[in-house]
Amino acid sequence: xxxxxxxxxxxxxxxxxxxxxxxxxxxxxxxxxxxxxxxxxxxxxxxxxxxxxxxxxxxxxxxxxxxxxxxxxxxxxxxxxxxxxxxxxxxxxxxxxxxxxxxxxxxxxxxxxxxxxxxxxxxxxxxxxxxxxxxxxxxxxxxxxxxxxxxxxxxxxxxxxxxxxxxxxxxxxxxxxxxxxxxxxxxxxxxxxxxxxxxxxxxxxxxxxxxxxxxxxxxxxxxxxxxxxxxxxxxxxxxxxxxxxxxxxxxxx
Amino acid sequence: xxxxxxxxxxxxxxxxxxxxxxxxxxxxxxxxxxxxxxxxxxxxxxxxxxxxxxxxxxxxxxxxxxxxxxxxxxxxxxxxxxxxxxxxxxxxxxxxxxxxxxxxxxxxxxxxxxxxxxxxxxxxxxxxxxxxxxxxxxxxxxxxxxxxxxxxxxxxxxxxxxxxxxxxxxxxxxxxxxxxxxxxxxxxxxxxxxxxxxxxxxxxxxxxxxxxxxxxxxxxxxxxxxxxxxxxxxxxxxxxxxxxxxxxxxxxxxxxxxxxxxxxxxxxxxxxxxxxxxxxxxxxxxxxxxxxxxxxxxxxxxxxxxxxxxxxxxxxxxxxxxxxxxxxxxxxxxxxxxxxxxxxxxxxxxx
Amino acid sequence: xxxxxxxxxxxxxxxxxxxxxxxxxxxxxxxxxxxxxxxxxxxxxxxxxxxxxxxxxxxxxxxxxxxxxxxxxx
Ligand SMILES: Cc1ncc(C[n+]2csc(CCOP(=O)(O)OP(=O)(O)O)c2C)c(N)n1
Ligand code: SF4
Ligand code: SF4
Ligand code: SF4
Ligand SMILES: [Mg+2]
Numbered sequence: 001x002x003x004x005x006x007x008x009x010x011x012x013x014x015x016x017x018x019x020x021x022x023x024x025x026x027x028x029x030x031x032x033x034x035x036x037x038x039x040x041x042x043x044x045x046x047x048x049x050x051x052x053x054x055x056x057x058x059x060x061x062x063x064x065x066x067x068x069x070x071x072x073x074x075x076x077x078x079x080x081x082x083x084x085x086x087x088x089x090x091x092x093x094x095x096x097x098x099x100x101x102x103x104x105x106x107x108x109x110x111x112x113x114x115x116x117x118x119x120x121x122x123x124x125x126x127x128x129x130x131x132x133x134x135x136x137x138x139x140x141x142x143x144x145x146x147x148x149x150x151x152x153x154x155x156x157x158x159x160x161x162x163x164x165x166x167x168x169x170x171x172x173x174x175x176x177x178x179x180x181x182x183x184x185x186x187x188x189x190x191x192x193x194x195x196x197x198x199x200x201x202x203x204x205x206x207x208x209x210x211x212x213x214x215x216x217x218x219x220x221x222x223x224x225x226x227x228x229x230x231x232x233x234x235x236x237x238x239x240x241x242x243x244x245x246x247x248x249x250x251x252x253x
Numbered sequence: 254x255x256x257x258x259x260x261x262x263x264x265x266x267x268x269x270x271x272x273x274x275x276x277x278x279x280x281x282x283x284x285x286x287x288x289x290x291x292x293x294x295x296x297x298x299x300x301x302x303x304x305x306x307x308x309x310x311x312x313x314x315x316x317x318x319x320x321x322x323x324x325x326x327x328x329x330x331x332x333x334x335x336x337x338x339x340x341x342x343x344x345x346x347x348x349x350x351x352x353x354x355x356x357x358x359x360x361x362x363x364x365x366x367x368x369x370x371x372x373x374x375x376x377x378x379x380x381x382x383x384x385x386x387x388x389x390x391x392x393x394x395x396x397x398x399x400x401x402x403x404x405x406x407x408x409x410x411x412x413x414x415x416x417x418x419x420x421x422x423x424x425x426x427x428x429x430x431x432x433x434x435x436x437x438x439x440x441x442x443x444x445x446x447x448x449x450x451x452x453x454x455x456x457x458x459x460x461x462x463x464x465x466x467x468x469x470x471x472x473x474x475x476x477x478x479x480x481x482x483x484x485x486x487x488x489x490x491x492x493x494x495x496x497x498x499x500x501x502x503x504x505x506x507x508x509x510x511x512x513x514x515x516x517x518x519x520x521x522x523x524x525x526x527x528x529x530x531x532x533x534x535x536x537x538x539x540x541x542x543x544x545x546x547x548x549x550x551x552x553x554x555x556x557x558x559x560x561x562x563x564x565x566x567x568x569x570x571x572x573x574x575x576x577x578x579x580x581x582x583x584x585x586x587x588x589x590x591x592x593x594x595x596x597x598x599x600x601x602x603x604x
Numbered sequence: 605x606x607x608x609x610x611x612x613x614x615x616x617x618x619x620x621x622x623x624x625x626x627x628x629x630x631x632x633x634x635x636x637x638x639x640x641x642x643x644x645x646x647x648x649x650x651x652x653x654x655x656x657x658x659x660x661x662x663x664x665x666x667x668x669x670x671x672x673x674x675x676x677x678x
């Protein structure tokens with residue numbers, strides 16, 4: 001029996017806050033899911049007309065193309081400083097930065113920590129895929145011990161390269177942040193949890209509460225040399241052992 | 254109504270920035286521009302404006318990038334090593350067509366150098382210390398009142414051309430106290446709206462602010478647009494001063510604090526019958542090549558005096574193009590040349 | 605169970621297979637048809653089993669799926 005969708009209820013579609021532009025990400029890359037979650041959040045909060053996105057340098061350098069809102073592209077690692085300047089200039093706007101692990105937790109370490117420490121009223125989406133995706137799969141500060149990357153061909157050796165940095169835990173030590181959480185996307189339940197976390201991080205800003213950070217454990221099937229499904233499994237089985245999921249800071253309402 | 258104050262160069266710049274409507278100021282402390290930061294720390298919050306002591310100069314210039322993108326007037330200041338750290342950010346500002354004012358109160362270099370006055374950052378300022386084919390407007394004040402005036406101008410030029418503008422001062426000017434007449438604060442409502450700014454896409458298409466394009470064809474177009482803007486600036490904004498050049502056989506070319514000292518030298522030389530004049534570039538970019546070339550046709554010697562190993566000297570020689578002798582006299586390391594020393598040099602070239 | 609329908613935007617689908625794994629009803633599968641970018645587009649292999657839960661769409665990184673559900677009361 002043919003179904004007539006005109007007589008059905010649409011329960012899922014493209015968020016209005018997203019443009020029609022096609023994503024530049026590889027098949028199965030979690031950057032795309034996060035984009036959709038942010039778009040949906042902007043829709044639900046009705047803030048598209050006053051939201052400004054800050055794109056980093058990394059695979060998400062084109063993030064400004066995805067949202068129907070004003071956007072900037074920031075220098076590598078400096079998105080939190082750029083967000084600070086913008087938000088201080090126009091506190092009525094909703095400002096979010098979208099940063100990879102190299103961007104946020106390596107080259108941008110100082111800017112990331114100090115924006116958090118000042119309690120800037122911004123929302124930071126920190127995409128931890130344990131790799132430098134854009135430049136061809138080099139080691140990130142978050143790369144797991146033993147993980148093979150383009151610059152750790154024999155696996156990450158803590159003796160010379162240290163250990164994966166739990167940056168959200170560092171930020172959680174500070175007094176100012178109101179919300180610091182680590183989320184993942186490897187199954188439907190995690191996607192739903194992450195969606196709630198992202199919404200909360202935006203809501204905090206809209207309500208003037210202060211700095212919110214959502215770290216998201218993401219995949220990079222291309223540079224992990226795994227299928228998208230194997231990548232999800234890897235996050236579930238291995239990555240979450242090093243980077244435990246859950247709220248690290250949740251102050252106030 | 255103009256008000257009269259006794260101010261250091263650093264304070265005159267800070268106070269003028271406030272009167273020019275600077276809404277957000279971000280900086281990291283460094284000598285010899287500490288008074289500038291302190292003046293802003295004291296006054297900006299009282300006016301309901303933003304002052305952030307940033308975690309670094311890198312952070313400060315990127316905060317400027319964010320505030321400029323939001324369409325407000327914004328400034329950062331520093332001294333030589335700190336300005337080196339800002340270079341990537343300045344290149345991004347130029348590439349993204351964002352207006353901003355950057356103050357460099359130059360100190361002795363290279364490296365940590367010292368905190369004494371110098372002009373050793375000229376190349377970095379006018380040739381582009383960051384990456385890419387860009388320029389910024391560079392203004393070289395030589396007195397405290399002029400530091401104030403050029404700061405007001407810097408904000409106007411930045412907005413008019415959507416470009417970073419640098420005030421290239423030096424430690425001497427920053428620390429020196431002089432009476433200054435400050436103009437009344439500008440009426441912010443009189444400034445044209447910035448339709449391009451990231452202020453929320455309400456009833457319009459999104460505004461996107463960026464400095465890149467992966468397509469070489471498009472990036473070339475972006476560069477051509479920048480070059481067209483620079484041509485416009487070169488045509489409209491060249492500023493310089495000539496003193497006692499009408500009958501001169503020799504002219505000194507100097508900017509900033511050195512030009513101020515050179516004015517004394519002109520008086521001393523004239524007193525002993527040497528027909529000396531002064532040519533003082535006020536815009537260091539765009540450089541006043543044509544007027545200097547015209548002057549070179551009328552004199553025997555164009556003597557460049559600088560607190561550097563001879564950086565502006567290259568532009569002087571480009572301008573003069575063998576039309577006159579182009580000797581150089583300079584000091585380095587934070588040593589300020591005295592009028593007597595410069596006069597001795599002038600005498601060597603007198604008829 | 606209400607019936608659901610998934611509409612695939614064939615040009616957005618990158619054939620990553622995440623939706624196939626996410627579907628609790630085993631509705632989706634590769635179609636074997638390549639789109640203009642060369643990706644094997646997903647399709648509803650067992651359309652009758654679809655309950656319109658949208659788990660597939662939640663996991664799709666390319667927002668290639670729209671989900672419709674039968675109205676429960678008319
Ligand atoms: C100053 C500077 N240094 C280096 C680079 C090169 N670069 C571009 S993206 C990148 C790493 C990005 O990794 P990450 O932030 O983890 O983002 P991903 O691509 O993994 O999403 C690097 C090193 C640059 N663009 N600018
Ligand atoms: S390289 Fe990795 S992070 Fe980048 S788009 Fe591809 S899968 Fe995603
Ligand atoms: S809506 Fe639910 S049942 Fe239908 S295809 Fe998607 S995941 Fe499967
Ligand atoms: S998840 Fe999306 S892109 Fe991947 S196969 Fe399914 S429809 Fe295609
Ligand atoms: Mg990464």
